[in-house]
Amino acid sequence: MTYRLNATAGSLLGFLHRGPSSGWDLLATARVQIGQFWSITPSQVYRELAAMQAEGLIVAGESGPRDRRPYTLTDTGRQAFTEWIRSEPGPEVIRYPLLLTVAFGVHLEPDVLAGFLDRHRTEHAERLERYREVVAVAGGEMDPYARATLDFGIRYETAVLAWFDALPREVSARAPRD
Amino acid sequence: MTYRLNATAGSLLGFLHRGPSSGWDLLATARVQIGQFWSITPSQVYRELAAMQAEGLIVAGESGPRDRRPYTLTDTGRQAFTEWIRSEPGPEVIRYPLLLTVAFGVHLEPDVLAGFLDRHRTEHAERLERYREVVAVAGGEMDPYARATLDFGIRYETAVLAWFDALPREVSARAPRD
């Protein structure tokens, strides 16, 4: 029985297949590649790396400049990753506090709710814009898997924007003042 | 400074505005009303209820049949809820393990990945079906806020299904066997 990986640890191992890398770099990579649907904080990265090293899934190399400590995948780690990636992915979890606010919108001043909706809509629009730029710039040479997850992001943001725009006045309108 | 609520606790207080209710019933209500974008387990409910009672946001009534213990909102609780609902909703969090699997799809046998995709697609299709039925049955008399969150679910599931269907063969196809 090998060490049971959680999804965050599994992803880190996945990135280590590309070669040795430091926690800092892994964090940056993760944020770019899977950040849209799998958030990761620095603490988590270092915690998982420490745990995985203790289990022998990775080994730390000599620390380089600025204490950069490159981690390398071991055979045990490779095996653990393979096991993880082959296991049935767990259920999707969406936690969208804005929707809670909407759900209890009766208890909220229309102006306040409208403000929340505005800000969140803007954020989604910006994200969509960013994804589209990535496709425009790098779309051609992306591998089909990365491309598929990016496409998910684009479709998701598009759908969310359409939702914002279809919201009935009672929900989204600021109270008229005159 | 009143007690700082988390979103789960805030939602429970929100439901208590409709009248006293037991933990069990709150759980059922939450699963129906906000379960699509805010998962809740029994443990959480009882833990938050205990904490909120300790803070005086709610009071437990006489336990009825089967130990049902109805909780009632206090004025302090009402105030805490108002404060919570008026606070800027936090960022959205999506955690979709299937997308991690896709992202690392290079390391996975095509058949296995195709199987995962199949099962998840089915689940999304079923969910969409369920939402549509709710609209068909209760759509008319739903309040616009509940309707808006349900609409979010419908648009989300629709977009996800479209994503599944647009996946390129390299990603979604089972290896041809012959």
Next chain:
DNA sequence: TGGTACATGTAACATGTTACATGATTAG
């Protein structure tokens, strides 16, 4: 009258978040 679903909870653990501490290096 025996099984099933109801109803509340506790304990242990896994994961995620926030805040902070520390020192190294680089850019201006």
Next chain:
DNA sequence: CTAATCATGTAACATGTTACATGTACCA
């Protein structure tokens, strides 16, 4: 030479998950 950023990490806490324990009421 000094401020900003890089890079690693720890500590404390909040939240979420899983497994289990306990007893109650209803229904066949």
